[in-house]
Amino acid sequence: MSAKYGHILDYALRGLYRRRARNLSLILIYAAVTGFFASVILFSDALRREARETLQFAPALTVQKLAGGRLVPQTTGFGDSLSAIRGVRAVQPRIWGYYYDSPTGSVFTLMAAPGGTSDPAxxxxxxxxxxxxxxMESHFLRTGDPLSLVLPQGGLRTFVISGQFEPVTNLLSYDLLLLHPAEARVMLGLAEYEVTDFALDIPNPAETDAIGLKISRRFPGYRLISRDQVLLTYEALFSRRGGLVIFGGLLSLLAFIVLAWDRASGLSREERRELGILKGVGWGSGDVLLLKFFEALTIAVLSSLLGLLAALIHVFYLGGTLLKSLLSGWSVLYPDYPLNYNPDSGSLLLILTISVLPYLVATLIPAWQGAVTDPAEIMQAG
Amino acid sequence: MFSTMSNNPIRPLHYFFSSLTILSLVIPALLSDASRQGNQAEVNRFKQTLARELQITDLVLTTESRHLRHISQPELMAVFQDVPGFHDHFPGSAFFNVYPVGSPDSAHVR
Structure with a gap:
């Protein structure tokens, strides 16, 4: 019995080999579609994991002051009122904003080093x-070089570049400029007693919501952002319902539908003739169906594996260039970050299921129609 | 009927199984290589230290606009924030389609 399957598979492969130019182009297009879909899934999975692993250290609660719907500076004294709230271990003022760099036309994030940092770097x-x-890269600079930044009130201030962030942290630090707090205030146009917002350290995560409620009642006009909210935002961004997967995945799903539709819309005249002859020489309907199934399976499995291979190379060796440009949009400065990979069997299974199953089903419907038709009728029609 | 077919010296069956074997060896090799690149545990520790020390709230995915650079820190009237009338029509925004997650006080206040 198994020898029979082996022979049918052998015959199917010979058939594919006979029409190799057509099948090879089909495999390449199919692999490209699978590759794009797999890239979207692997890329969003990797970013979701990066966000989960790094942003778990974001402030438990960030307190920002809003006036007329815009973020405005706060006074340092407000930090004392926040630290008096029970359950808050420490209040860390944050000084940050943006710096427009006219030579490159890009915007950088300017931050002051927080007071409590233990690492001198x-x-x-x-x-x-x-x-x-x-x-560093856009200005061709090296550590130790002097660097002049434009002050908000005009004029220049020169700094010495004392260090640069490692490329492995690009996802967090690619556009950062880190300054001494006093100088960061000058660069951002803040007064000596002003800060951008406050980061609260809350040792018991269960208390965050209650403390948030207390702050919003006692100090209306302040906006609170919790660590959970930050994590959920990124989880949502790269989840299966997020924009990247919806739009990126949609493109490839449409392409899958076109591919499957092409197969489901019927057999070619040559294929119908072949089926007719095979049935005429004594093949059963089951054998013919099995033949078509093996043909479709060969194409689907080879294309899906090739596509997966292409996606792995694209995302983890070439840095997901195609997808990064979707996120970058009109950015002048294109963030370049390496991605860690941890195999996720669920995602791999999803990719293989979506790429293999619809094609198999779409192929078997017309094959079944062909297999149950009378051979004489097929050959006369052909 | 089937026995005559295997006499043909060209055996696509061999090609098929060879390419399948090669692919099924290369993919796991790439997976394990990708996961080992640059000693992930150490790299993660490095990133986590940076995130903790600088109290970073967002990833540098794009520098296209303020609300995408710091997606977790949006301003309430973000669409008007760059210049008057400059709506949120950045091409990258479509890919940053996040459903609202609520704020720590919103559930209680409402």
């Missing part, structure tokens, strides 16, 4: 600056 002294790779 994240603590530039007065007159020093630590730059992200994006700034």
């Amino acid at each position: 994240f603590h530039p002294d007065s007159g020093q600056i630590v730059c992200g790779r994006g700034f």
Whole structure:
């Protein structure tokens, strides 16, 4: 019995080999579609994991002041009112904003090193600056070079580049410029007593919502962002319902439908003739169906595996260039970040299921119609 | 009927199984290589230290606009935030389609 299957598979492969130019082009197009779909899934999975692993250290609660719907600076004294709330272990003022760099036309994120940092690498002294790779590369700078930034009130201030962030942290630091707090205030046009927002350290995560409620009742006009909210935002962004998967996946799903439709819309005249002859020489309907099934399976499995291979190379070796450009949009500075990979069997299974099953089903419907038709009728029609 | 077919010296069956074997060896090799690249545990620790020390809230996925650079810190009237009338029509925005997740106080206040 198994020898029979082997022979039918052999015959199916010979048939595919006979029409190799057509089948090879089909495999390549099919692999490209699978590759794009797999890239979207692998890329969004990798980013979701990166967000989960790094942003778990985001502030438990960020307190921002809004006036007329816009973020406005707060006074440092407000931090004392926040630290008096029970359950808050520490209040860390944050000073940050944006710096428009006219030579490149890009916008960088300017931050002050927080006071409590233990690592001297994240603590530039007065007159020093630590730059992200994006700034260093776009200005062809090296550590130790002088760097002049334009002050908001006009004029220049010169810093010495005391260090640069490692490329492995690009996803967090690519566009960062880290300054001493006093100088960051000058660069952002803040007064000595002003900060951008406050980060609250809350040791018991279960208390975050209650503390948030207390702050919003006691100090209306403040906007609160919790760590859970940040994590959920990124989880939503790269989930199966997120924009990247919806739009990126939709494109490839449409392409899958076109491919499957082409197969489901019927057999070619040559294929029908072949089926007629096979039935005429004594093949059963089951054998003919099995033949078509093996043909479709061969194409689907080879194309899907090739597509998966292409997606792995694209996302983890070529840095997901195609998809990064979707996220970058009109950015002047294109963030470049390496992605970690941890195999997720669920995603691999999803990719293979979506790429193999619809094609198999779409092929078997016309094959079944052909298989149950009288051979004489097929041959006369052909 | 079937026995005559295997006399043909060209055996596509061999090609098929060879390519299948090659693909099924290359893919797991790539997977394990990708997961080992640059000692992930150490890289993660490095990133986590940076995120903790600088209290970072967002990933640098794009520098297209303020609300995409810091997607978790939007301003309430974000669409008007760059210049008057400059609506949120950045091409990247479509791919940052996030459903609202609520704020820590919203559930109680409403």
